[in-house]
Amino acid sequence: MANILIYGDSNSHGTKPLKVLGGFDRYGAQARWPEVMARMLGPGHDVICEGLPGRTTVFHDPVDGGNRNGAEVLSAVLLSHAPLDLVIVMLGTNDLKPRFATSAFDIGKSVERLLRETRALLPEVALMAIAPAPVREAGVLTEAFAGAEARQVGLAGHIRAAAERVGAAFVAAGAYVAVSDVDGVHWEAEAHTTFGAVMAEAVAALIDVAVPKAPGGLDAPDPGCGGLFRTLAMQVPRDWVDYNGHMNEAHYLRAFSDATDQMLEWAGMDANCVAEGHSVFTVETHIRHLGEVDIGDVLEVRTRVIEGGAKKLHVWHELRVGEALCATGEQLLLHMDLSTRRSAQPRADVGDWLRRACAAGRDLPLPEGLGRFVGQR
Structure with missing residues (x-):
């Protein structure tokens, strides 16, 4: 200490x-x-x-x-x-x-x-x-x-x-x-x-202290209240710029990954949980870029659990600057037993939190763009 x-x-x-x-x-x-x-x-x-x-x-x-x-x-x-x-x-x-x-x-x-x-x-x-x-x-x-x-x-x-x-x-x-x-x-x-x-x-x-990967600092919500949780709020740093003068595409994935980590931390998947052998692996990610995000902008990510509580975790992210929807991210993750490197049920408390979060959004319409694949108009 x-x-x-x-x-x-x-x-x-x-x-x-x-x-x-x-x-x-x-x-x-x-x-x-x-x-x-x-x-x-x-x-x-x-x-x-x-x-x-x-x-x-x-x-x-x-x-x-x-x-x-x-x-x-x-x-x-x-x-x-x-x-x-x-x-x-x-x-x-x-x-x-x-x-x-x-x-x-x-x-x-x-x-x-x-x-x-x-x-x-x-x-x-x-x-x-x-x-x-x-x-x-x-x-x-x-x-x-x-x-x-x-x-x-x-x-x-x-x-x-x-x-x-x-x-x-x-x-x-x-x-x-x-x-x-x-x-x-x-x-x-x-x-x-x-x-x-x-x-x-x-x-x-x-x-020499371990800290959560997510930018964190956000208060944990009640998983049973509301379908979309505010999982990230940050100002876009200058070193996220690309040659077009706006936020580089790699950092959209970072933002969505950090948002997922924040939600999992709320669910109970902290450093101790991982040390016990309970973690997640990402299987697939799909990102849609819908609007520019500039250096210095204040962005916010809100996250919804589409499926959760068992081996699969399916999440939906919306990244906004103000009221403008600038990107969406869809991720499929698997809960893993790190001792066997195989998929497994989540720890009981983590699974319960995610099930409640999923149920809270069950009556909401599915997001536009969910399940999209890369295609051309």
């Missing part, structure tokens, strides 16, 4: 995108990415978030004040929560304000200073640096971040280099999430869900 400290600014604090200058609102604890990460890591890990809106790496804020110099209070924060196994630093966004007149190179060096000071105070601690998602000059914060888009060029690379020099792990948030169009700085709720899942995997690799 690990004690993990996140040292960040408003996007760790959970500040919502600002519609009015001087306004303020915060996501509930369950929606913020540090809490999403903590849930996915599982019980026993102590995840402490020290996120202060407006915090910089090394600068006093002459306008807003408020002890926002991250270097000045770092030692007090570290010692307040010691002993620690991992310290995660995600700072640099606020350094881009014109009042600080700094560069991407110097922001990277400032992050390096924080990492080195942490290592000096806590020699055994593991470190991770996160390059913040690139800002945009938009909305009520346009003037507050005037010129930031130009100054941030190369920032992720400089923070990566700083992390390498110190021996810290590195994650580029901009590879997975984008800032909100509302104010160009803060994140929508879906981005917190996505990034919390990304961070759970990254942290698990450092502290």
Whole structure:
């Protein structure tokens, strides 16, 4: 079990995108990415978030004040929560304000200073640096971040280099999430869900913990209520782009696979279930591409169990952006006994959940496109 400290600014604090200058609102604890990460890591890990809106790496804020110099209070924060196994630093966004007149190179060096000071105070601690998602000059914060888009060029690379020099792990948030169009700085709720899942995997690799494959973080539904379950909600990351400038076809399969995994996790097929020898193998998948999905879009997958509870699991997925149906996925899976590598009945609790989910949608009309094969008009 690990004690993990996140040292960040408003996007760790959970500040919502600002519609009015001087306004303020915060996501509930369950929606913020540090809490999403903590849930996915599982019980026993102590995840402490020290996120202060407006915090910089090394600068006093002459306008807003408020002890926002991250270097000045770092030692007090570290010692307040010691002993620690991992310290995660995600700072640099606020350094881009014109009042600080700094560069991407110097922001990277400032992050390096924080990492080195942490290592000096806590020699055994593991470190991770996160390059913040690139800002945009938009909305009520346009003037507050005037010129930031130009100054941030190369920032992720400089923070990566700083992390390498110190021996810290590195994650580029901009590879997975984008800032909100509302104010160009803060994140929508879906981005917190996505990034919390990304961070759970990254942290698990450092502290040797197994986490569910699915992006997760969604509350488990009652399988007897409703036929379609919301199994995935995420913002399309930048590295899912293809040469046409939209989401690559391989990632539709990933989205549907993650949606299936989320549903199976709800049903009880977690890491312990697989360790006992109960799993599923995919036999067939059919995907229809009905509309473009762009990088930065917030997509949602809803899933229906067409047949489930016995050896066969037949599921139907609908992938939407807003109200637009952009793709459907149909999958046939077989429950397997991993000791024999042959099909088998699911574990009793898993089978019961899937039977109830199937029964809940029995009176619904079959989806248009179910059972389709590749054909031409």
